[in-house]
Amino acid sequence: MTAQRPNRLINESSPYLLQHARNPVDWHPWGEEAFALARSEDKPVFLSIGYSTCHWCHVMAHESFEDEAVAALLNEAFINVKVDREDRPDIDSIYMAACQMLTGSGGWPLTIVMTPDGRPFFAATYIPRLSRGGRTGMLELVPRIRDIWRKQRADVTASADSVAEHMRRHAEGLLRPSGGGAPDDTTVRQAVDTLCQRYDARHGGFGSAPKFPAPHSLLLLLRHAHRTQDAARRAQLTGMVSHTLEAMRLGGIFDHAGYGFHRYSTDKEWLLPHFEKMLYDQAMHVLAYTRGWQLTGRPLFRRTAEEIMMYVMRDLTSPQGAFYAAEDADSDAPPHFAAMGLPPGGEGFFYLFTLQEIRGLLSREDALLAEKIWNLQEEGNYHDESTGRKTGLNILHLPAPLSALAGQLGMEKHTLTQLVDEIRATLIQARSRRPRPHLDDKVLTDWNGLMITAMATAGMAFDAPHYTECAARAADFILSAMRDSNGRLLHRWRNGKASVTACLDDYAFFIAGLTALYEATHEVRWLREAAALQQVQDTLHRDGTSGVYYLTAADAPDLLMRPVEAYDAACPSGNSVTLLNLARLARLTGNQEHEQSARRLLEGLSTQVRHMPGGYTMLLCGVDFLSGGGRTVVVSGEQDSPDTEALLTTVASAYSPDTCLLLRTPMNAGQLAQAAPFTRHLTHKGRTACAYVCENYTCSQPVTDPRELLEHIVKPAGGSLD
Secondary structure, rough: OOOOOOOHHHHHOOOOHHOHHHHHHHHOOOHHHHHHHHHHHHEEEEEEEHHHHHHHHHHHHHHHHHHHHHHHHHHHHHHHEEEEEEEEOOHHHHHHHHHHHHOOOOOOOOOEOOOOOOEEEEEEOOOOOOOOEEEEEEEHHHHHHHHHHHHHHHHHHHHHHHHHHHHHHHHHHOOOOOOOHHHHHHHHHHHHHHHEEEEEEEOOOEEOOOOOOOHHHHHHHHHHHHHHHOOOHHHHHHHHHHHHHHHHHHHHOOOOOOEEEEEEEEEEOOOEEEOOEEEEHHHHHHHHHHHHHHHHHHOOOOOOHHHHHHHHHOOOOOOOOEEEEOOEEEEEEOHHOOOOOOOOEEEEEOOOOOOOHHHHHHHHHOOOHHHHOOOOOOOOOOOOOOOOOOOEOOOOOOOHHHHHHHHHHHHHHHHHHHHHHHHHHHHHHHHHOOOOOOOEEEEHHHHHHHHHHHHHHHHHHHHHHHHHHHHHHHHHHHHHHHHHOOOEEEEEEEEEEEEEOOOOOHHHHHHHHHHHHHHHHHHHHHHHHHHHHHHHHHHEOOOOOOOOOOOOOOOOOOOOOOOOOOOOOOOHHHHHHHHHHHHHHHHHHHHHHHHHHHHHHHOOOHHHHHOOHOOHHHHHHHHHHHHHHOOEEEEEEOOOOHHHHHHHHHHHOOOOOOOOEEEEEEOOOHHHHHHHHHOOOOOOOOOEEEEEEEEEEEOOOEEEEEHHHHHHHHHHOOOOEE
């Protein structure tokens, strides 16, 4: 079979577009050239959106886009455009909204057929080559759409006009306040009640299969548990979070050999994962497990956060210090899988083990222990989704925490933990000889911002500077390599080149990372950069009337509409993170204009948040912060002195999510006063460090005793709920 001649995607930088560069489909990258050709040839545009580690994108590519018959139909009927959703979240946002409007659902691969001016009239997600299971196949669908375009043009145009108009009206409606006031504690309670109703009391998490992790929902529950005066309610919410964090860590959604979390669970038990690993998931899990540890003190939660970061530092960190985007779910099969009659490649093959393989790698005693600990079965616990049959392959998962298993096995916990670590090292060494999944090695500013936030937060909480140093390297890379000549952020870097204009999420997530880095390192430069970038974000993205932030900059190239997002999906929205950023910057700098911007933003989002509070859990973390008023602790003392460190450690280790931390020393007093003028007179007397606790922009008398400081900060800012 001769190699396929490359199409126009061969010159692109996106790993996803390059995966399709030798398809027989005549793909175009997004751009005016493609749309001009559609207009001149009077053809609709076939838009396919996905990403390089997307399993069902691979399936559709192999079935259809690599098939000569399907390609011939697509090339004859359409101008075909490929978009990497991770490179162009603005395009993805617009056409995912169209898909949800037309079909009631969405996902990737995303398939849109639209007029040459970008108005959609057909939408779908995965489409098989041949019709099956109620899905019309490509071989039947493409000729049908082609004929409708040619013979029923007026109907197509009317439909496209209607969809575009509905999308515009919906977007405009998001910018109109409801008149019912900004979301408040009542709205937070409604969201918490919704989560309680959806909580799976048996398996943890929310809802049924497929079950998605919801770290930002767990963060909201932890906040509410912290603020409520109702002891039973506090115990209920803390128990829900603890159960969920434990269940996910024990289940197959966690990689027990190499660490890190897979994307989601296809079942309600957290056993069978969708195996791709995304950077943003790792970041959000680190935050949830770190905060969970701070509130509960459970060692399992701290260890899990540390294991996730170990995976990220080992497998997702570039030589330059920035973080890569993702690892694929699919990989080629190891040789012994082929001997079992399994296909040459598939989803999860890098992560699965046969019991026979385990026995060959370990001593008899260790193999028996591994079999008991990780639920290994001769016939396997992993089944083929298409046939339902057992494959002989096993997903590693734990029936209970090691502390409980140690008791069942009559062993000390530390002994069992040491044995498990030794066995795990053998398994990961054997796994390293397998064909690895594809690594999406692009660097995204927004996702890096989330990981910087997570690592800085964990490094501060665990008193582990190596995590903070890793976060700082990534931040330095973005500031030096991912800004244009005007100081504006760029969205993507790969192979030595940064490109793509930054979106809202890039600014919001990276600003969050910079403020977390400041609190972890006390280097004033991070706070200055955060405040400066917030000003850039305000200028480029904020709507002058509502105070809500658009996804795209004011001077971005025109698309069908200018998208606005606030819903918290797998990633929190840029508006949600901005709300917290503004609230925290107000406390860190003393600039009350940031708080005014936050409250204006919240009022602007009131319509959609009040309509469905449970869909905005990260945004409601910001509401909770503003409701409590927030708190700033200014530690004033000599750098690195024991009394200064004792006060800093008290703040860092406590669960106090609305406390912001500043360090004033004789060495940095001038720099800090420029960034946070209110600290100018918050000095320490003599050689003893002290802390000022500031609420409502008023600071207390200095506190020198760490225990007294702890009493101040473990109380919810602004008082308890109820």
